[in-house]
Amino acid sequence: MEVFLANINHLDNVAVLFDQYRIFYNQASNLEAVKEFLKERFQNHESVVFAANDNGKLVGFTQLYPSFSSVSMKRVWILNDLYVEESYRRRGIANLLMSAAEEYAKESKAVRVILSTQISNLTAQKLYEARDYIKNEEFYYYTLPLQ
DSSP: OEEEEOOGGGHHHHHHHHHHHHHHTTOOOOHHHHHHHHHHHHHTTOOEEEEEEETTEEEEEEEEEEEEETTTTEEEEEEEEEEEOGGGTTSSHHHHHHHHHHHHHHHTTOSEEEOOOOTTOHHHHHHHHHTTOOOOOSOOOOOOOOO
């Protein structure tokens, strides 16, 4: 299993995984929209994507979005997406993807990586806690839907 930093040359293969990821979250498949969305992220350098390759087949990815901490005046990375094809789960691929993302964050001198997950996603919570992520119990996070 190889984990690598994806770029626009990997768009078609990453898009298939990203579409599957969205379907997992009850969104309708829309491969063309997914391609356009990812193409914009790559072209505008608005995200960082790591992909897992198993003998030429992409089987998982994680996507980081940049942010900053005003208090520490340092970079923060939002680990926004993590997905592994169902038939490849429980093989350590999510751990490999997260390790690559965390190493990238360290190399960029980020102060932290943040993420969120559904309250019902106990599998993900177990993974994050095993990797020393700390559940925030000091702050509430709010969302303002605009559409």
